Every structure is written in structure tokens, then in C-alpha cells.
Amino acid sequence: MVIEFPEESAAAGRNRELLAEFVRLNDAPCAVCGYNLRNLTGEVCPECGQRFALKVGAPEARFGALVACLAPMLMMSGLLAFIIGMTARYGRPASGAWYWTFLVQGIVNAIAAVWLYRRRRAFLSMAYERQEVYAGISVSVNSAAFVLGILAR
Numbered sequence: 115m116v117i118e119f120p121e122e123s124a125a126a127g128r129n130r131e132l133l134a135e136f137v138r139l140n141d142a143p144c145a146v147c148g149y150n151l152r153n154l155t156g157e158v159c160p161e162c163g164q165r166f167a168l169k170v171g172a173p174e175a176r177f178g179a180l181v182a183c184l185a186p187m188l189m190m191s192g193l194l195a196f197i198i199g200m201t202a203r204y205g206r207p208a209s210g211a212w213y214w215t216f217l218v219q220g221i222v223n224a225i226a227a228v229w230l231y232r233r234r235r236a237f238l239s240m241a242y243e244r245q246e247v248y249a250g251i252s253v254s255v256n257s258a259a260f261v262l263g264i265l266a267r
């Protein structure tokens with residue numbers, strides 16, 4: 115049975131046909147629950163109720179270097195949020211270069227994390243070996259800066 119959708123575009127109708135053809139010919143696990151959608155005629159997973167769609171994917175894409183690059187930036191951003199919260203509650207500490215060191219590191223890393231996230235497509239377009247170099251720089255610079263902050267009096 116073919117369901118008519120008079121208001122949808124020609125492309126949307128054709129995509130619906132291609133989706134039906136794809137699940138007729140392939141074992142296709144639901145992206146949410148893993149249920150095999152093979153031979154289904156609708157657009158909703160009968161197991162979890164999520165709508166499924168035909169999309170272009172990148173099966174070879176690797177996100178490890180991006181995550182490794184972002185992780186220390188987000189950790190230092192979290193430390194910044196903690197420091198701001200503690201300062202708001204208890205005031206600025208009487209002494210401690212560590213305070214200013216972590217404050218500056220947190221601000222720099224929060225800005226860098228937002229910038230990198232917004233530029234993630236450009237980052238992922240680079241050769242993976244180059245992405246790994248940037249991840250190594252992010253991890254080692256932040257590790258060294260964190261140790262400096264702990265040692266600062």
C-alpha cells in the first residue's frame with residue numbers, strides 16, 4: 115500500500131521510496147534500539163517508536179582526536195565554573211597565585227573549547243595524523259599548565 119502525501123516535495127516522496135527500498139533489501143538496525151528494520155514499510159521503529167530516515171553517513175569517520183583535544187579544555191572549563199562558584203560563595207582567597215593561574219587557564223580553555231567546537235568540521239577535515247598532533251598538544255599543554263597551577267603558591 116502506498117500512502118499519498120500531497121503537500122510534500124517530489125524529493126521527499128522519492129526519499130520515502132528509497133528508504134522503503136533500502137530496508138526491503140538490507141538488514142538495517144534502528145539507530146536508537148538496534149531493532150532490525152528490514153522489510154518494514156513505515157517510517158517508525160516498531161520497537162522504540164523513533165522515526166527513522168535515510169541519510170548519508172561517513173562510516174570511516176574518526177572522532178577520537180577531536181574528543182581528546184576537547185576533553186582537557188572542558189575539564190579546565192569545569193574547573194573555571196567551580197572556581198567562579200567558590201569565589202561567589204566564599205570570596206577570593208587571601209593568597210594564592212594558583213587562583214589566578216587556574217582562572218586564566220579556565221577562561222582560555224573555555225574560549226578554545228567553544229572555538230574548536232564551532233570549527234569541528236574543519237578540524238575533522240584535516241588528516242587524522244594531524245588531528246592527533248593537535249590532540250597531543252592540547253593534552254600535554256593542559257597537563258603542564260595544570261601542574262604549574264598546583265605548584266603555584
Ligand SMILES: [Zn+2]
Pocket residue numbers: 144145146147148149159160161162163164
Ligand atoms: Zn528502535
